[in-house]
Amino acid sequence: MSSVTASRFDWVIILLFLALVSIGWFNIYSASYVDNVETFFDLGNIYTKQLMWIVLSLVLIVFILAIDVKFYERFGSIIYIVTLVALLGLFVLGKNINGATSWYSFGPVSLQPSEFAKAATALAIAKYVSDIQTNMALFKDQLRAFLIIALPALFIVPQPDPGSALIYAAFVFPLYREGMHYVYLLLGLFASVLFVGTLAIGVHWIAGFALLVGLGLLFYNRKLRPNKVKYFTVIFACVAFAFSVNYIFNNVFEQRHRDRFNIVLGKEVDAKGIGYNTNQSEIAIGSGGWLGKGWTDGTQTKGNFVPEQHTDYIFSTVGEEWGFVGSMLVVLLFVALIIRVLVLAERQKSQFARVYGYSVAAILFFHFFVNIGMVTGIFPTVGIPLPFFSYGGSGLWGFTILLFIFVRLDSGNYYYT
Known part of the structure; x- marks a missing residue:
């Protein structure tokens, strides 16, 4: 990887990524820290394991950026098919965790294929739409695009993981950008x-x-x-x-x-049952005030009132300990990242890179919007993580791959004519 190539990487996206991952880790640390832990480097600690995944994701980024830019377009369909096979294989070889057979277990490490399927589907859609014979204004081509989107979602729903399957609705937006009628x-x-x-x-x-x-x-x-x-x-x-x-x-x-x-919808209130997580999350966010209670000083967080707070409900830690100001900073960082991806996508000379970029922006927005709406009680709890924040190696790697393939495609924009 030459210095000339490295200079073409969009460092705005890279810095926003590093900022979000860093802030996310500090909140995971706060949400999972306990006083009686003997050593920081104990892999039994949630925050230590997440730090390990972050370090490995940096190695993954170097690998992604080192691959020839044409590789992703040339092998996009094959990557998609391999991902579908991996999703189907879960029904035979998958490990059941929390009632869902969504993981492959490799000793102490578990990987969730649905997190990687988003990038694979984005590559497949970009390759199909950019084909010279595809016209997204035609109904038959629209049906084929919908089939590409629907297949991984249909394989994910029966795991059961309807939240992850719901994400695939985001792919409608890049199709609309490429000529599909707004009536959809x-x-x-x-x-x-x-x-x-x-x-x-x-x-x-x-x-x-x-x-x-x-x-x-x-x-x-x-x-x-x-x-x-x-x-x-x-x-x-x-x-x-x-x-x-x-x-x-x-x-x-x-x-x-x-x-x-x-x-x-306000039809029933169950603050101690099914609505417990959301209710406690709202209390935590509301108690943060303008500036928050301080890092690791959140009473709701330290008291473990929000179950599994380090995963889907990590934003409640931000609200309690960083307050309104800190929450808005996180929101603005996400908005800046999504807008930056859209701006770069629009300037691509390659339709493949443009469609992929719009897919990345749509997926990130969908995750961000639904997760924060879920944590604040606006939307029902559907198990959608906050990108770069929620604990999980598969999720972090999935979003890292999704984003940095686009960074690599953008860096190769010079080579497209």
Whole structure:
């Protein structure tokens, strides 16, 4: 790796990555530290193991950046297929941890393939969309792209790990950037509103609302002579979907998922049961005030009131010990990283690199947005970690690979014509 090549790496992304990983580790240390630990370097300590994963991730970064830039485009499909095989292999060789068969066990080390599948899927989507024969404005090409996205998600759901599978919805955004019609985004948004609205206020109100909106749009556009068959088909589909929500909610969702939705919607309060984590997380964040209680001085954190706080609920440690100011700093660092990735993606000469960059930004945003919404009680608990913060070697490596493949692609932008 020559100095010329190294000078082409985007050091803004690298510094933001290092800042987030460092701050994340300090919060993992605070959330998992106990006074009676004999030595800092005991691998039985959560923060020591995470530090080991961080050091190894730095070695991984050097490896990723040393690979020829064309490798990722040339072998993107093969990496994707290998990842699918790894996901399927879990049903035979996987290790069950906390009720989910999502890990391969190699002695003391466990790896979660779903964390690496995000980067593999991003490579596959980028390769497919950038193919000269692919046109994302065509329905048949859209279906193939959706199939590439759906396959890993379908393999992840029965592990069961619906939270990780939910992340694959983020791939809709890079497809939209490359020519897919915006109607898919609108339909997805409208379906989400119908689903939540039906649960919140009832099916008849929502079905009536959908009917009124559809008829109102038809009347508003009457001078354009709209296709009434299409309008009434969409209206019927929306009303039918609203009436199917309760069946899906009661027969497809597991009880724990129903409970979490009901808590967020205010239908039931279970501060000591299914809602305990979220309730304690909100207390921890709220108690931090403007400047926080100080590093390792959080009473909620030290008292272990938030179960498994070093994983999905790590942001509650930030809120309690660093306060509003520290929380906003973390949020701004994430926003800066996502915006930087988008800016670099837009300047790529290669469509492959651009699509991959948009995929990276979409995945990071989805994780960041949903996790903080989950920790603050805005969204139901769905088990989505905070990138570079939540404890876990597979998660850290997965996000590191995802991000630094793009750094390598961006550094090779000069070579594309």
